[in-house]
Amino acid sequence: xxxxxxxxxxxxxxxxxxxxxxxxxxxxxxxxxxxxxxxxxxxxxxxxxxxxxxxxxxxxxxxxxxxxxxxxxxxxxxxxxxxxxxxxxxxxxxxxxxxxxxxxxxxxxxxxxxxxxxxxxxxxxxxxxxxxxxxxxxxxxxxxxxxxxxxxxxxxxxxxxxxxxxxxxxxxxxxxxxxxxxxxxxxxxxxxxxxxxxxxxxxxxxxxxxxxxxxxxxxxxxxxxxxxxxxxxxxxxxxxxxxxxxxxxxxxxxxxxxxxxxxxxxxxxxxxxxxxxxxxxxxxxxxxxxxxxxxxxxxxxxxxxxx
Amino acid sequence: xxxxxxxxxxxxxxxxxxxxxxxxxxxxxxxxxxxxxxxxxxxxxxxxxxxxxxxxxxxxxxxxxxxxxxxxxxxxxxxxxxxxxxxxxxxxxxxxxxxxxxxxxxxxxxxxxxxxxxxxxxxxxxxxxxxxxxxxxxxxxxxxxxxxxxxxxxxxxxxxxxxxxxxxxxxxxxxxxxxxxxxxxxxxxxxxxxxxxxxxxxxxxxxxxxxxxxxxxxxxxxxxxxxxxxxxxxxxxxxxxxxxxxxxxxxxxxxxxxxxxxxxxxxxxxxxxxxxxxxxxxxxxxxxxxxxxxxxxxxxxxxxxxxxxxxxxxxxxxxxxxxxxxxxxxxxxxxxxxxxxxxxxxxxxxxxxxxxxxxxxxxxxxxxxxxxxxxxxxxxxxxxxxxxxxxxxxxxxxxxxxxxxxxxxxxxxxxxxxxxxxxxxxxxxxxxxxxxxxxxxxxxxxxxxxxxxxxxxxxxxxxxxxxxxxxxxxxxxxxxxxx
Numbered sequence: 052x053x054x055x056x057x058x059x060x061x062x063x064x065x066x067x068x069x070x071x072x073x074x075x076x077x078x079x080x081x082x083x084x085x086x087x088x089x090x091x092x093x094x095x096x097x098x099x100x101x102x103x104x105x106x107x108x109x110x111x112x113x114x115x116x117x118x119x120x121x122x123x124x125x126x127x128x129x130x131x132x133x134x135x136x137x138x139x140x141x142x143x144x145x146x147x148x149x150x151x152x153x154x155x156x157x158x159x160x161x162x163x164x165x166x167x168x169x170x171x172x173x174x175x176x177x178x179x180x181x182x183x184x185x186x187x188x189x190x191x192x193x194x195x196x197x198x199x200x201x202x203x204x205x206x207x208x209x210x211x212x213x214x215x216x217x218x219x220x221x222x223x224x225x226x227x228x229x230x231x232x233x234x235x236x237x238x239x240x241x242x243x244x245x246x247x248x249x250x251x252x253x254x255x256x257x258x259x260x261x262x263x264x265x266x267x268x269x270x271x272x273x274x275x276x277x278x279x280x281x282x283x284x285x286x287x288x289x290x291x292x293x294x295x296x297x298x299x300x301x302x303x304x305x306x307x308x309x310x311x312x313x314x315x316x317x318x319x320x321x322x323x324x325x326x327x328x329x330x331x332x333x334x335x336x337x338x339x340x341x342x343x344x345x346x347x348x349x350x351x352x353x354x355x356x357x358x
Numbered sequence: 359x360x361x362x363x364x365x366x367x368x369x370x371x372x373x374x375x376x377x378x379x380x381x382x383x384x385x386x387x388x389x390x391x392x393x394x395x396x397x398x399x400x401x402x403x404x405x406x407x408x409x410x411x412x413x414x415x416x417x418x419x420x421x422x423x424x425x426x427x428x429x430x431x432x433x434x435x436x437x438x439x440x441x442x443x444x445x446x447x448x449x450x451x452x453x454x455x456x457x458x459x460x461x462x463x464x465x466x467x468x469x470x471x472x473x474x475x476x477x478x479x480x481x482x483x484x485x486x487x488x489x490x491x492x493x494x495x496x497x498x499x500x501x502x503x504x505x506x507x508x509x510x511x512x513x514x515x516x517x518x519x520x521x522x523x524x525x526x527x528x529x530x531x532x533x534x535x536x537x538x539x540x541x542x543x544x545x546x547x548x549x550x551x552x553x554x555x556x557x558x559x560x561x562x563x564x565x566x567x568x569x570x571x572x573x574x575x576x577x578x579x580x581x582x583x584x585x586x587x588x589x590x591x592x593x594x595x596x597x598x599x600x601x602x603x604x605x606x607x608x609x610x611x612x613x614x615x616x617x618x619x620x621x622x623x624x625x626x627x628x629x630x631x632x633x634x635x636x637x638x639x640x641x642x643x644x645x646x647x648x649x650x651x652x653x654x655x656x657x658x659x660x661x662x663x664x665x666x667x668x669x670x671x672x673x674x675x676x677x678x679x680x681x682x683x684x685x686x687x688x689x690x691x692x693x694x695x696x697x698x699x700x701x702x703x704x705x706x707x708x709x710x711x712x713x714x715x716x717x718x719x720x721x722x723x724x725x726x727x728x729x730x731x732x733x734x735x736x737x738x739x740x741x742x743x744x745x746x747x748x749x750x751x752x753x754x755x756x757x758x759x760x761x762x763x764x765x766x767x768x769x770x771x772x773x774x775x776x777x778x779x780x781x782x783x784x785x786x787x788x789x790x791x792x793x794x795x796x797x798x799x800x801x802x803x804x805x806x807x808x809x810x811x812x813x814x815x816x817x818x819x820x821x822x823x824x825x826x827x828x829x830x831x832x833x834x835x836x837x838x839x840x841x
Contacts, residue, residue: 306803
């Protein structure tokens with residue numbers, strides 16, 4: 052029944068491909084086109100200006116700052132988040148003391164921990180950001196009040212008001228709010244690893260750490276890699292925008308200390324009336340995101356394990 | 359992690375699939391044209407203006423009596439009731455026209471930007487709030503209607519008086535960018551300055567300090583009782599200029615502020631600027647600024663202030679409405695012009711920053727431009743103006759209109775400060791001419807850093823001068839000058 056196979060495939064794929072081209076590719080083409088104009092976003096008339104916007108981008112300190120912060124977000128956040136999530140997931144699923152009758156089990160109360168970790172995930176990032184904004188309030192916020200309560204009244208950092216701390220404060224919130232998702236994701240991955248592997252390792256007298264690096268990590272690799280890309284893109288895009296925009300209203304923190312690329316796109320388009328320049332930054336962001344994904348895919352490539 | 363079977367889609371026939379994809383294709387085609395239309399609509403499509411009506415005594419602007427009118431109001435601190443009330447008057451004046459289409463939103467830019475872009479903007483807009491559209495760009499791209507006909511029309515209350523003559527000083531000039539046309543009408547009238555609780559000062563047995571030495575002495579006295587002298591919106595340090603700019607003008611004369619607004623070279627290097635910066639820096643140095651202030655936003659700092667943790671806060675007259683929920687009943691809110699430096703100041707005590715707020719615009723491509731202006735004319739009448747002041751505790755651009763209303767303490771104090779200032783009202787324009795320079799660069803990166811103790815006054819001056827120079831050289835920023 053090979054007759055008409057290609058026609059069938061084409062017929063099947065045409066519509067989704069057309070939709071994809073229309074809603075995904077076309078906007079990209081459009082933004083690249085607009086980055087060569089002087090479009091304000093407030094009036095329909097604009098003219099071509101060649102590479103002016105790119106030249107301006109090149110000499111724009113704030114852009115370089117935002118690029119640095121975005122890269123920091125994309126590199127550091129996945130490491131911390133995924134590292135923590137792996138640790139938690141391992142403890143929940145495999146790390147417990149060996150009980151009779153079960154080769155592997157999680158620490159006591161692991162099902163409760165799973166829920167506790169996942170809980171921030173059900174809150175909207177906007178709510179999380181607002182909550183932490185109150186916590187970081189240096190004058191009456193929870194963190195400084197806590198420091199006072201344990202006798203550290205002299206240590207009262209400004210948190211979001213301090214250019215050296217603001218970016219870290221924002222990152223901490225993102226870790227807090229996303230780590231649970233990966234705990235659950237990795238737990239699901241670990242649950243599908245056959246138990247006999249662990250049993251065999253156990254019989255050989257392997258320690259927990261060995262088990263983790265020799266069994267769990269290699270067999271979970273695909274999941275981790277996808278998680279890595281996902282987290283990186285999240286950190287480059289929507290999530291970092293939300294926390295920076297809401298928490299470090301200033302905006303972009305004291306002395307641009309938390310400005311990230313997405314925020315800069317937004318400000319240029321919707322505050323400065325420079326939509327064309329915003330699309331230029333957007334193009335730069337696209338390049339960074341693609342490069343990030345490519346690097347992770349390339350570095351992460353390793354032989355697929357079958358089980 | 360198994361492989362998906364190639365034979366499992368038996369439930370769905372090939373014929374069905376093709377039919378479905380055809381249907382999808384049908385949906386796609388109109389979407390395509392829709393998308394290309396919204397990306398950057400062509401300007402010609404929306405230009406269908408209504409015909410102008412007959413000019414009569416009752417209708418001096420020549421409003422088409424049967425045309426629809428669409429008004430978009432920023433639903434912020436002032437709400438929208440005042441506009442709804444004024445629209446009722448429009449309905450009464452033009453009974454043959456359909457009811458005024460009223461919209462209120464906080465997202466002015468995200469809702470209206472596409473409509474400007476597509477050439478179909480509403481007829482009257484209150485372009486205010488965090489999502490304010492950049493007025494410099496709108497003017498530069500010829501998107502706004504000239505409001506001169508409105509200003510030259512007779513006022514609603516007195517046919518022998520032009521609207522222009524009923525407005526507070528500075529309102530007309532503020533609506534101009536360069537040259538004669540008036541693009542914007544600021545409806546509210548804001549008094550900026552140093553806000554405090556008279557009750558708190560009474561408790562310290564003190565008067566509002568008129569010189570900086572008195573200010574420092576009072577702060578010292580307060581500090582001994584565990585009260586900070588000042589606080590400010592640390593995360594939005596562009597609130598500091600509300601008292602700092604008139605302070606600079608008082609020390610060095612209003613020309614200093616004018617040259618700053620005009621982005622003249624070395625404008626910030628004027629000795630008056632440095633003196634003012636040093637005075638404010640001293641507040642930080644001597645520990646008179648509430649601890650943690652650089653990490654507080656405007657609401658948090660206002661709350662700390664209403665709780666009595668600090669005496670003074672630089673702010674605008676909207677604070678009375680905004681902080682109402684945390685303000686104690688006996689707070690006795692008051693505003694004062696900034697204290698001076700010493701007796702050698704160029705301007706007298708009382709020099710105050712007061713200017714228009716709530717910018718109303720009529721888009722050039724609006725269908726009913728005359729209607730939009732007529733609605734403004736109604737709002738600028740005494741009755742509507744009084745209604746606004748009563749509802750939201752703020753003055754309007756209409757000069758007067760406070761007789762016979764029970765004024766709240768803050769409003770009363772604002773009116774008194776205006777009276778005391780007389781002709782010594784300054785109106786720095788950075789915040790409406792160069793938004794980014796004022797808020798982000800001078801405010802956050804300059805003044806904010808200095809008041810947090812991370813820049814010395816000298817460093818702050820040269821950093822800010824650098825920002826101003828860069829803005830002056832940036833060809834993508836439209837420049838304006840004081841006339």
